[in-house]
Amino acid sequence: MISATLATSSDDLRAERDAVDVGTVESPDTSPSVSDSERGDKPRRGRSTSHLKLVPDTLDLRDAIREAADRYATQLDKSRPFNKAALEMHSRTLLDQISQPECYLGFAMVLIGNAFWKQQFLAIPFERRLLLLPHCLKHADGCPAEYDEFGLDCEKCGACSIADYKVRAEQLGYKVLVAEGSPVVLKIIVSGHVDGILGVACLNVLEKAIDKVLLAGVPSYAVPLHSGDCKNTKLDESWVWHCLDKYVPLVEPKTSGYVPLMRASNEMFEAQLDEILPLTRQGGSAGDSLLAETESIARNWMLKGGKRLRPFITLAANDAVTGASGLQSTSAGSLPQFSLEVRRTAMAMEAFHKASLVHDDIQDNDPYRYGKETLHRQYGIGAAINVGDYLIGMGYRLISQGRRELGAEAASDILDRLANAHLKLCEGQGAELRWTGADAVKLTSLDAIKLYALKTSPAFEAALYAGLRMAGPMDAYEAMVPTFCRHIGVGFQILNDLLDWEEIAPNKLVAGRDAELAKPTLLLALALDTAKGAVREELVGLINDPLTALDRTERLKSLYHKLGVFERAGTLVDKCRSRAEAVADEVQPEALRQLLYFLIDTVLDHSPAAPTPSSQTPFPGLLPILGNTVGAM
Numbered sequence: 089m090i091s092a093t094l095a096t097s098s099d100d101l102r103a104e105r106d107a108v109d110v111g112t113v114e115s116p117d118t119s120p121s122v123s124d125s126e127r128g129d130k131p132r133r134g135r136s137t138s139h140l141k142l143v144p145d146t147l148d149l150r151d152a153i154r155e156a157a158d159r160y161a162t163q164l165d166k167s168r169p170f171n172k173a174a175l176e177m178h179s180r181t182l183l184d185q186i187s188q189p190e191c192y193l194g195f196a197m198v199l200i201g202n203a204f205w206k207q208q209f210l211a212i213p214f215e216r217r218l219l220l221l222p223h224c225l226k227h228a229d230g231c232p233a234e235y236d237e238f239g240l241d242c243e244k245c246g247a248c249s250i251a252d253y254k255v256r257a258e259q260l261g262y263k264v265l266v267a268e269g270s271p272v273v274l275k276i277i278v279s280g281h282v283d284g285i286l287g288v289a290c291l292n293v294l295e296k297a298i299d300k301v302l303l304a305g306v307p308s309y310a311v312p313l314h315s316g317d318c319k320n321t322k323l324d325e326s327w328v329w330h331c332l333d334k335y336v337p338l339v340e341p342k343t344s345g346y347v348p349l350m351r352a353s354n355e356m357f358e359a360q361l362d363e364i365l366p367l368t369r370q371g372g373s374a375g376d377s378l379l380a381e382t383e384s385i386a387r388n389w390m391l392k393g394g395k396r397l398r399p400f401i402t403l404a405a406n407d408a409v410t411g412a413s414g415l416q417s418t419s420a421g422s423l424p425q426f427s428l429e430v431r432r433t434a435m436a437m438e439a440f441h442k443a444s445l446v447h448d449d450i451q452d453n454d455p456y457r458y459g460k461e462t463l464h465r466q467y468g469i470g471a472a473i474n475v476g477d478y479l480i481g482m483g484y485r486l487i488s489q490g491r492r493e494l495g496a497e498a499a500s501d502i503l504d505r506l507a508n509a510h511l512k513l514c515e516g517q518g519a520e521l522r523w524t525g526a527d528a529v530k531l532t533s534l535d536a537i538k539l540y541a542l543k544t545s546p547a548f549e550a551a552l553y554a555g556l557r558m559a560g561p562m563d564a565y566e567a568m569v570p571t572f573c574r575h576i577g578v579g580f581q582i583l584n585d586l587l588d589w590e591e592i593a594p595n596k597l598v599a600g601r602d603a604e605l606a607k608p609t610l611l612l613a614l615a616l617d618t619a620k621g622a623v624r625e626e627l628v629g630l631i632n633d634p635l636t637a638l639d640r641t642e643r644l645k646s647l648y649h650k651l652g653v654f655e656r657a658g659t660l661v662d663k664c665r666s667r668a669e670a671v672a673d674e675v676q677p678e679a680l681r682q683l684l685y686f687l688i689d690t691v692l693d694h695s696p697a698a699p700t701p702s703s704q705t706p707f708p709g710l711l712p713i714l715g716n717t718v719g720a721m
């Protein structure tokens with residue numbers, strides 16, 4: 089992950105950003121302390137946390153902190169999940185109370201999380217649990233197991249404890265994975281195959297997983313490894329056994345969370361697809377097959393990859409203003425129920441999004457999407473353009489089909505918002521194409537931010553608007569929706585820029601692709617704003633120079649570091665987050681305010697990305713919503 093520590097910017101840039109309401113960049117508060125507010129605290133970016141992730145040397149001390157965490161958690165409000173910043177605050181308080189040093193902060197965070205979720209985890213039937221083990225537990229020199237796409241395929245030779253856990257867990261009915269990381273875990277949760285996780289991992293891995301798992305409200309119990317050195321690691325085995333074969337029905341109410349709504353969104357594209365989006369043409373004769381081909385490709389493309397964030401937003405927004413009953417169910421068997429017209433409208437959001445991706449991939453000549461060849465590489469440019477157009481028509485039809493149930497006024501309001509989103513996206517895309525290549529040197533930060541606001545925010549806006557509008561008039565939300573979505577849309581796009589510099593960019597399998605194409609990114613604009621004299625000449629030369637793509641990318645990266653571009657972009661993401669939070673704080677009802685916070689944390693998640701796995705997944709029927717790939721949204 090590109091480092092994104094805080095920095096100050098020039099007055100000029102500050103004025104420009106104010107003009108588009110993205111916010112100024114102020115002197116940072118790099119203090120590790122968090123605010124007193126229990127919920128919705130703002131994570132600080134870019135701090136090195138290695139000194140906060142020590143595990144106590146003795147079992148006595150580890151047990152003492154665990155017991156203290158259990159006592160501490162009895163006073164916590166368990167009605168809904170907390171985020172990472174709130175967990176950090178509680179953990180600091182705990183360490184203060186038991187006079188232990190800050191170096192155990194990460195350890196204490198895991199234990200408070202465990203204490204919060206333990207009863208709810210133990211109430212999950214064994215066959216609905218996932219046991220996640222790290223491959224570094226294996227016997228480093230003699231392990232005969234091979235890796236496959238799902239992790240280590242343990243042969244149960246008995247040389248390490250993996251086999252013991254795996255055998256017992258499988259006897260009980262657990263799903264077992266010997267793998268690392270939260271993306272695959274969340275996919276499994278969202279797919280509806282398991283409801284909770286018993287995980288063993290080092291504090292580094294747990295730190296990355298905490299945000300997603302906690303935020304989504306997944307009952308989990310984590311056992312930290314004693315070190316993070318990835319070889320022959322050790323753990324307190326009794327802590328695993330303490331939970332592994334224990335089942336205790338729950339007496340207290342469950343913590344609400346967004347997993348049921350994620351699953352409801354997921355189900356639309358799986359079990360409910362034929363109901364919501366029935367085939368209109370059937371193959372038969374050769375001629376019929378040709379006529380049916382475009383619909384078939386478009387429908388299949390709808391099912392491919394991505395997090396299905398937009399349909400989730402529509403369903404969750406609708407739920408938030410109609411009683412928020414969707415947050416209560418945590419059983420895969422009792423998903424939140426939505427009428428057909430609400431589900432059609434939610435699916436329409438994905439149709440428009442998928443159409444824009446097809447056209448975007450053609451315009452950028454991107455080779456990969458969701459870890460596979462892009463549509464135009466598979467079928468040719470003409471056919472892909474046509475499929476994109478078809479998806480747009482499909483999206484409008486999905487909404488117009490429900491006009492009677494939605495009411496003519498609501499349906500036309502939603503269509504109007506979508507038409508606006510479509511026009512803005514095209515304007516933004518047109519500007520990006522115009523600025524790509526040699527003209528990119530004319531780009532200013534203000535241009536880049538305006539462009540991002542056009543390209544990214546309207547799709548979030550349409551999804552949020554549609555969910556709310558289907559529940560009633562929009563008087564209370566008319567101004568809030570575009571403002572909120574502008575902040576998260578711009579922040580999301582900047583984050584996407586940062587992720588483009590990952591070693592392996594999520595979802596595309598090509599690093600520095602935007603730089604390679606000399607696209608008008610905010611990073612480039614920040615560099616152009618800052619660079620003076622010979623450095624600017626070098627920068628402009630790089631954009632115009634027919635260097636190999638790799639050379640240009642490497643030299644741009646070096647210049648960006650020199651000019652502090654990554655840090656400043658990270659600061660802007662924080663600023664977008666703050667502005668979005670300020671908007672959310674004014675919103676009623678509380679369920680909608682909570683949803684907006686959840687969206688902020690989800691869309692502006694800056695955890696390191698993992699490569700998108702192949703379409704194969706450990707258990708059948710998995711579909712990602714909240715993986716770790718911002719770019720795939």
Ligand code: SF4
Nearest residue numbers: 231242243245248251
């Ligand atoms: S028990 Fe499994 S993971 Fe452990 S050394 Fe043997 S084959 Fe490898």
